[in-house]
Amino acid sequence: MRVLLLGATGNVGSRLLPSLVAHGHEVIVFVRNTSKLPTEATSCATAVVTGSATDSDRIKETILSNQCDAIINAAGVAPMLGQKGELPAIFKAVSKAAVEARKERGGPPLRCWFLSGFGIMESPKKPHMLIDYVPIFTIHRQNLAYIRSIPSSELAWSLFCANQMDPRSPSVNYNPKPGVEADNLVAGVESPPAWSKTMQWVPLVGTYLNVLMQMQHYFTPLEDCVDFIASDLAAGLESEYVGHRVGVKSKAKAA
Numbered sequence: 001m002r003v004l005l006l007g008a009t010g011n012v013g014s015r016l017l018p019s020l021v022a023h024g025h026e027v028i029v030f031v032r033n034t035s036k037l038p039t040e041a042t043s044c045a046t047a048v049v050t051g052s053a054t055d056s057d058r059i060k061e062t063i064l065s066n067q068c069d070a071i072i073n074a075a076g077v078a079p080m081l082g083q084k085g086e087l088p089a090i091f092k093a094v095s096k097a098a099v100e101a102r103k104e105r106g107g108p109p110l111r112c113w114f115l116s117g118f119g120i121m122e123s124p125k126k127p128h129m130l131i132d133y134v135p136i137f138t139i140h141r142q143n144l145a146y147i148r149s150i151p152s153s154e155l156a157w158s159l160f161c162a163n164q165m166d167p168r169s170p171s172v173n174y175n176p177k178p179g180v181e182a183d184n185l186v187a188g189v190e191s192p193p194a195w196s197k198t199m200q201w202v203p204l205v206g207t208y209l210n211v212l213m214q215m216q217h218y219f220t221p222l223e224d225c226v227d228f229i230a231s232d233l234a235a236g237l238e239s240e241y242v243g244h245r246v247g248v249k250s251k252a253k254a255a
Ligand SMILES: NC(=O)c1ccc[n+]([C@@H]2O[C@H](COP(=O)([O-])OP(=O)(O)OC[C@H]3O[C@@H](n4cnc5c(N)ncnc54)[C@H](OP(=O)(O)O)[C@@H]3O)[C@@H](O)[C@H]2O)c1
Pocket: 006, 007, 008, 009, 010, 011, 012, 013, 030, 031, 032, 033, 036, 051, 052, 053, 054, 074, 075, 076, 077, 078, 086, 087, 090, 115, 116, 117, 118, 162, 163, 164, 165, 166
């Protein structure tokens, strides 16, 4: 696939780039500051485009001129509670660009992964989300509402809702083995996979205690997560994750 990657200078995006290339994809990197890209990153990219991830027209033009059929958005940072940030504007700009690019050129919708947050996965007490019990990074709630308003015939989206992703290595591996690290994860749609009911029986506060205790078990190695996303692109529009929130857990913790 020809993949447009936004946020390639960040923690997640910098590792996504070599992982996507290892999976055989051609990657068009979209950054606002090329001087932040190391030489290894520039050499693995098929093209490097400069622009802001809030600039929908620039993103659309990049999709069309590079014939991209997939997008991964790792640009933007979720602000802490009470703070504002650019993430909703980035989210809207990227989605709008993808929808308009498809309308203009016709054909199937673009496959699109957005980095999102664990808190918007369903809690054990539906219809609540984990964020209702632990209200951090609440911005993802509005991004979910927004993306759900777009039909999957116009944009084949998935939200990657990991909890904290810690890199195993502080430096980026530019020669990862495709598919190996993704195998360390189990994935679930809408609800977090392999959720334990510990403490849920406690009267009144059981769900709070359960959510608080379980969340820490969903920290995952960053390298596993980027390999998971890059692996999924091979399924294209047939991916089981299209139109879903996707959570992951390390197999070692799921046992
Ligand atoms: N890291 C985690 O553990 C974790 C866990 C769950 C979810 N997430 C989500 O994953 C996403 C990426 O996280 P991260 O840890 O990689 O963050 P990061 O290291 O802070 O990287 C953010 C990236 O976004 C880019 N960016 C910000 N505003 C931009 C704009 N207007 N135009 C173009 N690029 C822009 C930054 O570019 P510059 O280098 O130019 O600033 C940088 O490449 C975030 O949405 C975060 O909420 C992360």
